[in-house]
Amino acid sequence: MAFHGEQHSGYFRRSLQALSSGLGEARVRARLAALASAPLTRESIATLAAEVGVPGDTGATLRRTRTWLMLALMERDLGGAASLDEVCETMTAFAEFATTRALHGAAAELVARHGRPLDRQGQPQDLLAIGMGKAGGIELNVSSDLDLVFVFREDGESEGVDGGGHLASSEWMHRLARRAIELLSDYTADGFVFRVDARLRPNGDSGPLVVPFGMLEQYFYAQGREWERFAWLKGRVLADSGLAGTEARADDEAAIERIVAPFVYRRYMDYEAFTALRELHAKIRGEVARRSARDPQALDVKLGRGGIREVEFTAQLFQIVRGGRDPVLRSRSTLETLATLVDRGLLPADEAEALVRAYRLLRRTEHALQYREDAQTHRLPNDPAERERIAAMLRMTRADFDAAIAADTDQVARIFDRLLSPEEPSGDEADAQQATEDELDAEVRRRFAAFRGGPRYTAARAPTREAIERLIAAALQRRIGNAGLIRLVELLDTICRRPAYVALLGKYSEAFGRVLRILDWAKWPADYLMQHPVVLDELLDGQLLEPTDYEAWSRQLRERTDAARHDGQPDVERQMDIVREAHHAQVFRLMAQDLAGRLTVERVSDYLSELADRVLDLAIDLVWATLRLRFRDRPRFAAISYGRLGGKELGYTSDLDLVFLFDDDDERAPEAYALLAQRLSGWLSARTAAGLLFEIDLRLRPNGVAGLLVSKLSAFEAYQRESAWVWEHQALTRARFSAGDRSIGERFEAIRRTVLAQRRDPARLRDEVVAMRRKMHDGHPNRSGMFDLKHDRGGMVDIEFLVQYLVLDHACEHAPLLDNAGNIALLGRAAGFGLIDAGLAGRTADAYRRYRKLQHQLKLDDAPYARVEPATVAAEREAVSALWEAVLGCVEKNP
Numbered sequence: 097m098a099f100h101g102e103q104h105s106g107y108f109r110r111s112l113q114a115l116s117s118g119l120g121e122a123r124v125r126a127r128l129a130a131l132a133s134a135p136l137t138r139e140s141i142a143t144l145a146a147e148v149g150v151p152g153d154t155g156a157t158l159r160r161t162r163t164w165l166m167l168a169l170m171e172r173d174l175g176g177a178a179s180l181d182e183v184c185e186t187m188t189a190f191a192e193f194a195t196t197r198a199l200h201g202a203a204a205e206l207v208a209r210h211g212r213p214l215d216r217q218g219q220p221q222d223l224l225a226i227g228m229g230k231a232g233g234i235e236l237n238v239s240s241d242l243d244l245v246f247v248f249r250e251d252g253e254s255e256g257v258d259g260g261g262h263l264a265s266s267e268w269m270h271r272l273a274r275r276a277i278e279l280l281s282d283y284t285a286d287g288f289v290f291r292v293d294a295r296l297r298p299n300g301d302s303g304p305l306v307v308p309f310g311m312l313e314q315y316f317y318a319q320g321r322e323w324e325r326f327a328w329l330k331g332r333v334l335a336d337s338g339l340a341g342t343e344a345r346a347d348d349e350a351a352i353e354r355i356v357a358p359f360v361y362r363r364y365m366d367y368e369a370f371t372a373l374r375e376l377h378a379k380i381r382g383e384v385a386r387r388s389a390r391d392p393q394a395l396d397v398k399l400g401r402g403g404i405r406e407v408e409f410t411a412q413l414f415q416i417v418r419g420g421r422d423p424v425l426r427s428r429s430t431l432e433t434l435a436t437l438v439d440r441g442l443l444p445a446d447e448a449e450a451l452v453r454a455y456r457l458l459r460r461t462e463h464a465l466q467y468r469e470d471a472q473t474h475r476l477p478n479d480p481a482e483r484e485r486i487a488a489m490l491r492m493t494r495a496d497f498d499a500a501i502a503a504d505t506d507q508v509a510r511i512f513d514r515l516l517s518p519e520e521p522s523g524d525e526a527d528a529q530q531a532t533e534d535e536l537d538a539e540v541r542r543r544f545a546a547f548r549g550g551p552r553y554t555a556a557r558a559p560t561r562e563a564i565e566r567l568i569a570a571a572l573q574r575r576i577g578n579a580g581l582i583r584l585v586e587l588l589d590t591i592c593r594r595p596a597y598v599a600l601l602g603k604y605s606e607a608f609g610r611v612l613r614i615l616d617w618a619k620w621p622a623d624y625l626m627q628h629p630v631v632l633d634e635l636l637d638g639q640l641l642e643p644t645d646y647e648a649w650s651r652q653l654r655e656r657t658d659a660a661r662h663d664g665q666p667d668v669e670r671q672m673d674i675v676r677e678a679h680h681a682q683v684f685r686l687m688a689q690d691l692a693g694r695l696t697v698e699r700v701s702d703y704l705s706e707l708a709d710r711v712l713d714l715a716i717d718l719v720w721a722t723l724r725l726r727f728r729d730r731p732r733f734a735a736i737s738y739g740r741l742g743g744k745e746l747g748y749t750s751d752l753d754l755v756f757l758f759d760d761d762d763e764r765a766p767e768a769y770a771l772l773a774q775r776l777s778g779w780l781s782a783r784t785a786a787g788l789l790f791e792i793d794l795r796l797r798p799n800g801v802a803g804l805l806v807s808k809l810s811a812f813e814a815y816q817r818e819s820a821w822v823w824e825h826q827a828l829t830r831a832r833f834s835a836g837d838r839s840i841g842e843r844f845e846a847i848r849r850t851v852l853a854q855r856r857d858p859a860r861l862r863d864e865v866v867a868m869r870r871k872m873h874d875g876h877p878n879r880s881g882m883f884d885l886k887h888d889r890g891g892m893v894d895i896e897f898l899v900q901y902l903v904l905d906h907a908c909e910h911a912p913l914l915d916n917a918g919n920i921a922l923l924g925r926a927a928g929f930g931l932i933d934a935g936l937a938g939r940t941a942d943a944y945r946r947y948r949k950l951q952h953q954l955k956l957d958d959a960p961y962a963r964v965e966p967a968t969v970a971a972e973r974e975a976v977s978a979l980w981e982a983v984l985g986c987v988e989k990n991p
Contacts, residue, residue: 097129100174101167104489107470108170111163111287131168132175135182138189141165145193154201155279158194159286165190169238170467174489180456183463187236188227194280194289195225195244195335202275203337206268211255212339213248213265216724221249222336223269223306224348225276228296232330233428237459239466239473242280242290245297245331246273246306249348250724269306272337291472296327309351316359317782323376325360326412329419330428350663357662358669361420362785373413373516380405393478395501397458397465402505403474404462406512407455410434413515414442420785430455447511454504457490461501464489476501537578543585544568552592560595563602564588570605571612580616583626587615590626597632607635614691618956620748621687628787630677631684641689644682644703650710653678657718671718672779675711676786682707683748697945697952704746708790709737712752712780712835719776725768732760733769733806734836735776736844738796743830743918745948747955751791752780755798755831756806759840766808773806796827809843816851822864826900828852832916848914855908862984865901869893882963883973885947885954890973892947894980895919895940901984902926919944932983940979943972 101108115124131144141161148164149157169186172178178186203223212220228243230236252265263271273294280289297303298315307315333349340348380399398404411433419425422440427433434451437443464486465473476486480494487497536544547553553561571584591597601608611632615622625631634640653675660670686703689695695703712735720731739753740746756776758769781792797803798815807815816828828848833841876887886892899919907913910929913922920941927937946969951962966973 097125099125099128099167099171101170101467104174104464104485105170105467105469107468108167111167115163128164128167128171131164132171132177135172135178136165136168136186136189138193141190141193145197154197155282155289156284156286158197158279158289159284162190162194162289163287166238166470173463174467176491180459180463183238184230184235184459187238187240188231188234191227191231191236191242191290192334195227195242195276196338198276198279198289199223199225199272199335199337202272202279203339205275206254206272207257207339209257210261210263210268211257213254213263213268214252215249215265216252218252220340220344221252221265222338222340222345222348223248223272224333224337224345224352225335226331226352227334228327228331230330231334232332233430235430237466238463239470240290241293241472243293243296244277244334245294247312247352248306248308249351250308250310266304266306266308270304273306287470296324309348309355312352313355316355317778320359325416326373326376326409328356328360329412329415329426331356332428350665353663354665354668357426358667358672360416361426361669362416362673373409373416377406377409377516395476395478395505396474397461397476398474400505402454402507402509402512404455404458406508407451407458410443410451410508410512410515411437418442450504450507451511454508457500457504460490461486536572536581540578540581540585543582547585547589550589552589556592557595560592560598563595563598564592567598567601567608570608574609574612576612576616579619580612580622583615583619583622584612587611587622587626587629591629591632594629597629600632600635604635607632610635610640610688614687617691618953619958620956621691623958624680624684624687624748628677628680628684630786631681634681634684634688640685641692641694644685646703646706646710649678649682650714653710654714654717657714666718666722668718668722669784672782672784672789673786675714675718676784676789679707679711679789680787687748697948700952701740701745701747704748704750705741705744708741708746708752709834711789712754715776715779716772716836719779720772723768723771723775725764725771727762727764727768728760730837731758731769731772732765732837732840733758733772734838734840734844735834736831736841737834738827738831739793741834742832742916745918747952749955751793753793753796754834755794755796755812757809757812757840757844758806759809759837759843769806770804777805796824809840809847812844813847813851816847820851822861822904823868825851825904826865826868826897829900829903830896830916849911852903852914853907853911856904858905861901861905865897865904866984869897878961878963880961880963881966882961883966883969885951885962885964885969890976890980892944892951894976895923895944895947898940898976898979898983899923899926902931906931932979936975936979936982939971939975943969943975946972 099108099112102112112124112128134140136144144164145157145161148160150160165186169178169183173183213223215221224247226232226245226247228245230240231242231244236242246269248265248269250265254263254265254268256262277292277294281292282288294305295301297305298307298312298319304311333345333352336345336348396403408430411430414437415425415427415433424436425433425440427436431452434443434448438445438448461476462474465471465476467489468485477483483498484494487494490497492500553564556564567588568584571581576584588598601611611625614625656674656678657671660667660674662670683704686695686700690700716731716733716735720726720733734757736742736755736757737753738755740750741752741754756769756773758765760769777792777794780790781788794805795801797805798807798812798820816824820828829852831848833844872893873887873889876884878884878888884891896919899922903913903922906926906929910925910931912925913929915922917925923932923937923941923944926932927934950964950969954962954964
């Protein structure tokens with residue numbers, strides 16, 4: 097019998113002839129006809145391999161199996177028996193089968209020489225091959241590269257066998273991956289199995305071939321790029337090395353999902369993906385243009401305009417933007433995703449149908465091009481004769497084929513371009529809107545015009561733009577200054593692609609009024625609102641201006657984070673976002689209460705400090721729960737706060753100065769708590785889709801940046817007693833337990849009080865404090881002519897140093913000075929003990945209050961420095977300088 101492939105494919109003819117020369121033509125034709133009579137499944141592929149393979153030679157077996165499979169699949173496809181879905185599913189099933197066989201075969205060789213690779217717990221572990229792109233999506237084409245990323249659980253050591261040495265698990269896995277790649281990609285007289293591409297691994301060619309889970313997670317958090325989110329969207333484990341068992345594989349796959357999902361998907365609408373995809377697509381089109389220089393008339397059906405990649409990108413764009421909120425959109429299948437987009441009302445049904453139709457035609461064309469010579473090509477020549485041949489393979493006339501290709505690619509390109517390139521507003525509409533603002537300040541008018549001509553506004557749907565115009569009209573009717581109007585433009589630019597927020601402000605005029613007051617109040621609160629528009633929901637709370645019950649708040653937050661799980665495991669990304677969103681909302685409530693005059697600066701700091709303590713306490717538990725090194729339910733670990741948080745003087749933008757301690761004699765404790773400290777720092781300071789939680793500063797730990805990230809409590813005590821500098825004891829006066837194990841907090845406080853109560857030589861102490869103050873002053877030069885509220889002589893740092901000196905010099909005789917009661921209270925206590933003049937102490941305390949209030953307002957205005965005209969605080973400077981001279985001697989003037 098004659099086969100369709102003989103008419104259309106040189107590869108088919110050559111392969112048939114080669115097989116016939118060894119087995120006889122009649123026998124080969126009969127077997128091929130039988131093989132092509134039904135779809136090829138994973139089971140039938142395994143049967144085929146057993147029939148045509150070479151015992152003991154994995155590579156030869158896989159290469160021969162591929163030849164038979166390709167011929168059978170080509171015959172089914174060209175004869176109309178196989179659908180596009182069947183072709184892709186068959187090729188993907190073979191990829192899974194071949195990769196599994198290659199890993200198993202190579203692993204057997206390594207086990208014989210070095211034993212099985214173990215993890216840190218001494219359990220066998222597998223190397224897993226993650227299929228990326230079409231392999232992950234079960235969409236592999238007939239001559240595709242096989243994009244693989246190799247991962248394993250963690251480093252350890254192999255068991256070792258008689259006559260063979262131990263190997264580090266990382267080296268064992270590297271050798272296995274390298275050998276498996278050779279088995280798949282080596283080209284011999286039997287052909288090859290797959291061209292393997294491992295460049296999608298972390299750091300590409302410059303990174304290690306195999307990656308432990310922890311390194312993969314750290315890479316995503318620290319270095320993962322936007323285009324890699326698209327690459328990992330389809331990632332799926334194809335095969336393993338067969339050493340650890342099915343239960344371990346399920347656990348490993350769940351662990352990989354927990355690492356990958358937070359990187360790929362964001363909790364809220366991630367519109368930055370538009371920009372990332374636009375840039376990625378521009379690079380691809382540029383590369384296609386360079387490749388097309390030799391044959392500019394040919395069409396690249398994969399990467400060209402209106403090609404396969406643009407259909408895939410259309411689906412993936414919606415997945416990246418919305419998949420964090422709608423898990424149904426996380427399918428790895430392009431066609432399934434397009435159907436879901438229609439169901440969700442995100443893509444018009446006619447456009448989705450056009451994309452599906454084009455995708456199927458382009459994929460079938462791609463296969464026809466590759467069938468001809470088993471070549472990885474996607475270029476459709478413009479030559480009429482060549483097109484005639486390709487059309488015939490698809491059972492179409494050339495005229496119908498050319499018309500379909502042209503129409504489908506044009507429609508794909510128009511849909512894709514519409515998504516990435518926002519439409520322009522009409523000139524009449526822009527003129528009408530501009531006319532309503534003719535009397536505004538020129539800069540405000542310019543900002544409005546730039547906003548309306550910008551990509552976000554023009555990308556918004558017509559109803560959203562109309563709602564925005566109504567908001568602008570309402571704002572113009574209120575008494576709001578130019579700065580507030582400019583900030584309104586910036587806020588609208590932020591939220592105009594989030595129609596829900598625009599609708600919220602349009603529906604609730606009281607909420608919009610509060611927004612306008614915040615925008616008109618100061619720059620920093622306005623910027624905060626723009627950075628975290630999710631807090632707009634707080635405006636609808638009738639209790640916005642009432643104090644928060646932080647005990648209930650923290651309990652409810654813990655319940656929400658505990659419920660954030662995926663496959664039974666903590667959903668780390670979601671937990672991070674939940675905590676950030678909750679913290680942002682509470683900060684916003686405090687700002688609203690601050691604006692309304694409900695809170696003093698001191699009360700704002702108290703609440704911000706309590707918020708930070710409660711978030712730290714929760715974060716410790718959440719991070720500990722995710723550690724593989726965890727060996728007890730609750731960690732014996734504590735966060736000690738210094739500086740602003742330690743003194744409960746936290747501001748809206750303050751860093752957290754922290755020292756981590758543990759008190760645990762378990763031999764696993766040092767490594768486990770070091771990892772906890774590292775992960776906790778990253779957890780707190782990472783910028784997620786929900787924004788930034790805190791900036792963390794760990795430099796006050798024993799030995800500073802050269803010291804361990806976490807200290808055992810006994811070592812901390814020894815350091816403070818024997819090695820700490822005077823400035824470290826000054827810092828200790830403002831330190832306190834913030835979160836974690838309360839028993840450690842109690843012991844820390846006892847250590848702190850004992851260290852601070854040591855009797856010191858007054859003269860030497862005075863010299864040390866004055867020298868450190870001079871060093872700090874020199875480190876913050878001010879040549880502006882303005883007075884720096886914090887760093888200049890007579891400012892806040894002078895007051896803090898004075899209090900610290902009084903504590904270190906006199907706490908040995910006056911125990912109440914050991915309390916971390918704040919600078920103002922400690923000044924009063926020192927005066928009560930007769931250590932300083934009561935009147936001078938009172939004026940210095942008043943100066944501190946005034947400085948903090950001024951600093952607070954300047955921070956809200958986003959001033960780069962907390963500086964004022966010297967005359968406005970002359971009395972305060974004089975009081976502070978007088979107390980400094982009375983306690984520490986001469987006063988050094990500002991330069």
